[in-house]
Amino acid sequence: MSRWKPDAAGRLTQAAMTLFDRQGYEDTTVAEIAADAGLTKRTFFRYFADKREVLFSGSKELEHRWLEAVAAAPADADPLAAATAGFDTVAELFVERHEFARIRARIIDSNPELQERELIKLQSLASSIKSALVDRGVSHNAAIIAAQAAVTVFHVAFARWVQQDDSAAFRRLMDESLEELRAVTAA
Amino acid sequence: MSRWKPDAAGRLTQAAMTLFDRQGYEDTTVAEIAADAGLTKRTFFRYFADKREVLFSGSKELEHRWLEAVAAAPADADPLAAATAGFDTVAELFVERHEFARIRARIIDSNPELQERELIKLQSLASSIKSALVDRGVSHNAAIIAAQAAVTVFHVAFARWVQQDDSAAFRRLMDESLEELRAVTAA
Numbered sequence: 001m002s003r004w005k006p007d008a009a010g011r012l013t014q015a016a017m018t019l020f021d022r023q024g025y026e027d028t029t030v031a032e033i034a035a036d037a038g039l040t041k042r043t044f045f046r047y048f049a050d051k052r053e054v055l056f057s058g059s060k061e062l063e064h065r066w067l068e069a070v071a072a073a074p075a076d077a078d079p080l081a082a083a084t085a086g087f088d089t090v091a092e093l094f095v096e097r098h099e100f101a102r103i104r105a106r107i108i109d110s111n112p113e114l115q116e117r118e119l120i121k122l123q124s125l126a127s128s129i130k131s132a133l134v135d136r137g138v139s140h141n142a143a144i145i146a147a148q149a150a151v152t153v154f155h156v157a158f159a160r161w162v163q164q165d166d167s168a169a170f171r172r173l174m175d176e177s178l179e180e181l182r183a184v185t186a187a
Numbered sequence: 188m189s190r191w192k193p194d195a196a197g198r199l200t201q202a203a204m205t206l207f208d209r210q211g212y213e214d215t216t217v218a219e220i221a222a223d224a225g226l227t228k229r230t231f232f233r234y235f236a237d238k239r240e241v242l243f244s245g246s247k248e249l250e251h252r253w254l255e256a257v258a259a260a261p262a263d264a265d266p267l268a269a270a271t272a273g274f275d276t277v278a279e280l281f282v283e284r285h286e287f288a289r290i291r292a293r294i295i296d297s298n299p300e301l302q303e304r305e306l307i308k309l310q311s312l313a314s315s316i317k318s319a320l321v322d323r324g325v326s327h328n329a330a331i332i333a334a335q336a337a338v339t340v341f342h343v344a345f346a347r348w349v350q351q352d353d354s355a356a357f358r359r360l361m362d363e364s365l366e367e368l369r370a371v372t373a374a
Contacts, residue, residue: 078371079371080371080372116303116307119306119307119310120303120306123306141343141347141364141367142367142370142371144343145339145340145343145364145367145368145371146371148339148343149336149339149368149371149372152332152335152336152339153332156328156331156332156335160328177328177332180328180329180332181332181336181372182372182373183329184265184266184267184329184332184333184336185267185336185368185369185372185373186369186372186373
């Protein structure tokens with residue numbers, strides 16, 4: 001976890017992830033996280049609404065970057081090309097967070113409430129991508145289908161990425177998942 | 188709503204949907220639902236764990252039917268054909284429930300917690316279809332992609348079906364959504 005920056009949010013994140021992983025998410029308190037980071041609870045709440053937010057605070061940046069890329073895709077990009085235009089920047093965002101993502105995946109897999117939160121974030125992402133596609137002039141129907149397909153590809157690739165050791169593999173795994181989707185639907 | 192059967196569960200469902208639609212889901216109590224159905228709260232709880240279950244009790248039958256169809260698909264069906272093999276029986280199940288589905292959609296659209304529940308049920312359905320595909324010998328990766336694609340197509344078609352008047356249109360709308368997915372991914 002050496003890549004996290006030594007600022008307060010980074011220290012809190014590192015302390016939280018270490019505690020979640022060691023003693024379980026449910027059994028970890030904000031007071032413990034703050035203490036392990038050498039900070040106060042008050043400081044914790046300046047950065048995170050609650051301990052769950054430590055796991056999900058990255059989703060805003062993910063969505064922001066992805067939507068920027070959709071908007072910047074070439075005018076003649078087809079709906080799926082525009083929907084997946086965020087893959088490069090998303091992979092860049094995640095490459096330094098592989099260790100975080102791996103621990104995070106273990107924590108989320110062990111907690112149904114966190115799994116639900118993860119699903120809702122993904123659905124919210126798909127909904128935003130859909131709107132960005134509609135803004136590009138894509139029909140409502142094609143936009144929903146393309147956005148859902150892009151998020152499914154992302155999600156499948158992400159699940160594979162956290163299960164293996166190569167932090168740089170994410171971009172390639174997204175391409176592979178996209179090819180699998182094409183193969184499955186081409187039949 | 189004349190299609191609902193006059194048994195206790197049917198009367199409770201009809202009373203609940205009428206109340207949810209008229210005065211809002213949040214403002215409706217189990218006591219009111221039971222009273223309007225001419226039954227006791229005790230009877231209500233024999234059929235439903237809570238008022239939310241009135242909206243989601245059909246998802247088990249949906250999943251059961253769908254999985255049966257996946258298992259019964261021809262041995263040489265490709266992954267997406269097997270994943271979507273449930274479309275016929277699912278459309279049959281829903282055709283008599285159009286009015287219920289339309290009211291239900293309005294209620295769910297107005298309540299974020301219910302929207303989350305709906306997402307989770309859909310994800311659970313996709314996960315079960317994935318397992319059914321793996322049981323047929325489909326690879327894990329192709330199974331995830333095909334199951335997600337099938338559920339996306341179902342979900343998109345469902346959202347269109349509840350927005351229009353033709354109760355028999357669901358099967359056709361599923362075909363149209365599937366064609367849209369093929370078109371989007373073929374480019």
